Amino acid sequence: MPSVAILGAGMSGLAAAHSFQDAGYTVTLFEKSRGVGGRAATRKREGFIYDHGAQYVKEGTPASLALITERFRTPDLIDIKKPVWIFDGQGHIQAGDEKQNAEQKLNYRNGLTTLPKKMATGLSIQFETRIINVQQEASGWRLYDSAGYNYAGFDFLFITLPAPQARKLIQASQIETALQQEIIQRLTPASYNPLLSIILGYHPQPRTRPYYALVNSDKKHPISWLAWEHEKAPERVPPESGMLIAQMGPEYSAAHMETSDTECIQQVAQMIAQLLQEELLSPIFTDIQRWRYALPAQKVDGDALNAKTLPQRLAFSGDAFVGGRLHLAMEHGIMVAQQLISQQ
Ligand SMILES: Cc1cc2nc3c(=O)[nH]c(=O)nc-3n(C[C@H](O)[C@H](O)[C@H](O)COP(=O)(O)OP(=O)(O)OC[C@H]3O[C@@H](n4cnc5c(N)ncnc54)[C@H](O)[C@@H]3O)c2cc1C
Structure with a gap:
């Protein structure tokens, strides 16, 4: 052999x-x-289950989709139903691309690492x-x-x-x-571009939105992606809690690779509150992941x-x-x- x-x-x-x-x-x-x-990575800490790397799998070719939905199917496979909306450098939020949102966004109740495991x-x-x-x-x-x-x-x-x-x-x-x-x-x-993922757990849950996540469409905002992780499945967070995941753009990430966790978390939490025009309480849980090789x-x-x-x-x-x-x-x-x- x-x-x-x-x-x-x-x-x-x-x-x-x-x-x-x-x-x-x-x-x-x-x-x-x-x-x-x-980079398909999940952490389980203090009752939170979160994907600190890739957020979900898109539908690929029929062959790769069949690996997920048939050959390596697990009972906790989910499709994130809510759409992804967009925002620009000025913080204007609007509905995203309908065609892209019609595609499945595949993940797992217990975290994306269910698939590689x-x-x-x-x-x-x-x-x-x-x-x-x-x-x-x-x-x-x-x-x-x-x-x-x-x-x-x-x-x-x-x-x-x-x-x-x-x-x-x-x-x-x-x-x-x-x-x-x-x-x-x-x-x-x-x-590859570097990427800082900032993870913020809240109690009570931040305000429910008509979208699951926001993506920065003009690449002019320091935040490139903001996701409501608890929208993936209720099991992802402790009761009545919520979790936001902010992925920072290449410029911010490169400039803050060595900045302390506390400073990054504080800065990003403020940026999120500003973008959402929402008063967020102090997070009850925080984490940070510094990807040096995030995306090509x-x-x-x-x-x-x-x-x-x-x-x-x-x-x-x-x-x-x-x-x-x-x-x-x-x-x-x-x-x-x-x-x-x-x-x-
Ligand atoms: C923050 C973030 C968000 C993303 N979001 C999405 C998303 O929502 N949807 C999506 O489809 N994709 C997303 N991606 C991209 C996706 O994660 C990657 O494209 C994909 O995981 C790449 O897979 P890979 O097998 O090529 O590389 P990797 O996942 O990097 O695998 C390489 C493996 O090699 C190991 N390794 C490295 N060096 C050595 C060595 N010397 N010896 C032994 N082992 C070694 C590493 O530990 C790793 O396990 C995201 C990526 C990041 C970082």
Whole structure:
């Protein structure tokens, strides 16, 4: 049976893992963190359940939608029914795009990580293992982790890290020089925007609105996204409480990556009150997540890159090649895995 090592157990890596497993490969995923999902991330704290990364999955192709609604379906799958409205730099709020709002916004009562956790069931995943370089040997790929261990004998290597991290890994690796240079050159233009997620729990619940979330349409407001997390499901918050999630735009996020939690939370809570023209009490719960690689600002050509690496039994997938959306990351993982499988 051919074996494949997949670096990263985010949505792209998990989707690819099932394509390989379906084709009879022995699959091992290596994940630096303690859990699966990558940027599809949920926290459960003090009675609140909140998605501090991606907010929901959009309908993708029929194939990726079927993964969510059929193959990996769980009973707590929900469609967020209320629409997303828009606001501009001046704080004017108005109804959003009808066509986009007609699409499903899929999530789970118990948090978005329900999906990656379900997909991870039965897969072999080496958690808390940060791969720092790889080596191409006659017998296959050997991986080295940050704790000094190595893992050898993989016929194929499948890398799903955000492109700047993938480039760093390749730079540190022992790969034939011309190929290494080619990969580095092709990954270099990729860039990601940082993003601060500010999470605010309230009691009582903030005022109910005709929308579930607001998105900044002209990119002129420091807040890029504001969501009423308790609209996803009542289980998300303690009784009579509510939760707002503000995702800050690239400029604010870059400028405040090192600002203290207290200062960021205070500033953002004031901005929210101003935008909503609503007097909000002091939050009873706060959290902050600083994403350094949140959403791709500049994508790169994955087809051109993989055309060079596939003959070496090496492939790259993830949102750097297709754009920052969960369904796109999954679809890309599946497509590239199938390319690797079909060339054998
Ligand atoms: C705040 C925020 C909001 C978003 N909102 C939405 C949304 O509402 N809808 C939507 O569709 N998309 C949204 N996105 C985008 C979406 O989350 C991503 O496009 C998608 O999760 C990318 O999946 P991926 O598998 O390509 O990468 P990742 O999820 O980043 O997975 C890569 C994995 O690799 C692991 N890893 C990294 N380095 C190493 C290493 N050296 N060794 C081992 N493992 C490693 C990481 O821990 C991670 O688990 C959002 C993203 C953010 C950050």
